[in-house]
Every structure is written in structure tokens, then in C-alpha cells.
Amino acid sequence: MTNHFNDLVKTLNQLGRKHDLAKVFNDLLTMGICSFHRTNILSRLQEKDEANEALYMETIKPYEREDLDIFAAALGILQLNVLDDPYSDLLGEFFMQHITKGQNGQYFTPPHICELMAEMQCGNLEDEGNRILDPACGSARMLLSAAKINHRNYFFGADNSNSCAKMATLNFFLNGLNGEVAWMNSLTMEWYGGWKINSNGLGILPIEKEQSEIWTDAPPKKKTEQQLSLF
Numbered sequence: 401m402t403n404h405f406n407d408l409v410k411t412l413n414q415l416g417r418k419h420d421l422a423k424v425f426n427d428l429l430t431m432g433i434c435s436f437h438r439t440n441i442l443s444r445l446q447e448k449d450e451a452n453e454a455l456y457m458e459t460i461k462p463y464e465r466e467d468l469d470i471f472a473a474a475l476g477i478l479q480l481n482v483l484d485d486p487y488s489d490l491l492g493e494f495f496m497q498h499i500t501k502g503q504n505g506q507y508f509t510p511p512h513i514c515e516l517m518a519e520m521q522c523g524n525l526e527d528e529g530n531r532i533l534d535p536a537c538g539s540a541r542m543l544l545s546a547a548k549i550n551h552r553n554y555f556f557g558a559d560n561s562n563s564c565a566k567m568a569t570l571n572f573f574l575n576g577l578n579g580e581v582a583w584m585n586s587l588t589m590e591w592y593g594g595w596k597i598n599s600n601g602l603g604i605l606p607i608e609k610e611q612s613e614i615w616t617d618a619p620p621k622k623k624t625e626q627q628l629s630l631f
């Protein structure tokens with residue numbers, strides 16, 4: 401991950417000289433989600449959607465052409481990282497080290513502890529179709545560790561931070577996890593937004609709370625349910 405992480409830092413810092421880095425990072429997440437919206441997983445062709453295009457155009461408005469090339473390069477680095485080091489969490493690492501620096505308790509669990517917890521909770525789930533939830537998922541690194549053990553389960557993440565929910569969504573998509581991310585308060589069940597990811601052959605699909613398996617808690621039950629974090 402180190403080379404790709406250093407490349408991501410260098411790349412986003414170019415934009416951070418002209419713009420607020422936290423906004424740049426959040427806009428990168430939005431652009432990534434818009435770029436893979438309703439995208440056929442195999443052909444990578446995208447279904448046209450006016451609301452998604454409007455969001456994308458609004459997001460890129462403050463930037464110049466050369467800035468957009470830098471965003472594209474950053475998205476490319478994220479994709480290369482998945483090829484070289486699948487299930488690693490470049491986004492969460494950047495977020496912790498360069499954006500929040502631990503504010504709001506947003507220190508994520510170190511990767512080897514994620515792997516240990518995933519192994520303890522999910523190591524015995526050798527079959528497929530189990531449902532694994534992290535109700536305070538941050539960038540979804542624990543779910544990535546669970547997917548590393550067995551990819552053929554369903555993964556569910558919720559977080560009340562918009563940036564975290566978007567990092568989790570992109571991490572799901574890029575690493576091929578099938579499931580759902582909810583931007584919601586897991587204690588009060590207040591809902592802000594959500595996405596189904598890699599379901600029905602489509603990339604990232606925004607959902608309403610009535611379509612959310614996490615919010616409605618009325619999924620067609622599939623085998624075992626595991627909760628990953630201690631929340």
C-alpha cells in the first residue's frame with residue numbers, strides 16, 4: 401500500500417495547495433461514487449441518470465480542467481491499489497492522517513487488529529450468503545478484512561459521518577463487496593442516505609431508507625448474521 405499511499409498523498413496535495421484539502425477529499429469521494437453510479441460491473445458501461453449527472457456537475461464546478469485530471473489520477477491510484485493490495489484501506493488511511501487527524505473519534509482500527517477480529521468473528525463462516533454488519537463502519541476496513549476471509553458473503557456498513565459512508569461505499573465497490581452502506585445514525589436510526597453496492601450486477605445504486613436492509617431490518621434472512629464492531 402505504501403507506494404500507492406504516497407502517490408495519493410502527493411496527488412491530492414497538489415489540489416490542497418489551491419483548495420481546502422478536506423473539501424477536495426470529500427469531492428473525490430462524491431466524484432468516485434458518481435463515476436461508478438449504476439455501472440455494469442462487467443462491461444463498466446454506465447446507465448444514464450440525470451440526478452447523478454447534476455450532482456457530478458455541481459461537484460466539479462469549483463475546479464479547473466487541470467484539477468479534474470488530478471482527481472482522475474487519484475481515482476486511478478485507488479484502482480491500482482486494489483489490484484496490488486486488495487482489501488487494504490487507502491482512503492481511510494488518508495482520511496485519518498491528513499483530514500481528521502483523530503477528530504470525532506475517527507481513528508480507525510489498525511489493519512492487523514481488523515484481521516484478528518474478522519478471523520475471530522467470521523473465520524468459521526466457510527459457506528456463503530452470511531450477513532456481516534459493522535454499524536459504525538468508518539471507512540469499512542473491518543468489513544474489508546471479513547471479505548478477505550470469505551468474499552461470498554453480504555456486507556453491511558453504517559456510519560453517521562458522510563465522508564465515512566462514502567469511503568465505505570467506494571471501498572465496497574472497488575473491492576467487489578456485495579451489500580449496502582447506510583449513512584445513518586445507528587443509535588437513533590435517523591437516515592441520511594445510502595447505497596446498494598455490486599448488487600444485481602450494478603455498481604453503486606443510491607437507495608431510500610425503505611429500500612435499506614439495514615434501516616428496515618427486514619431482510620430476507622440469509623444464514624448467519626454477524627456484527628463485527630463493538631458498537
Ligand SMILES: C[S@@+](CC[C@H](N)C(=O)[O-])C[C@H]1O[C@@H](n2cnc3c(N)ncnc32)[C@H](O)[C@@H]1O
Pocket residue numbers: 505506507508509534535536537538539540541542558559560561564584585586587588629
Ligand atoms: C472508532 S471508528 C471505528 C470504525 C471502524 N469500525 C473500524 O474499526 O475501523 C468509529 C466510527 O463510528 C462512527 N459513529 C459514531 N457514532 C455513530 C452513530 N451513532 N451511528 C453510526 N456511526 C457512528 C464514527 O463516525 C466513526 O467512523
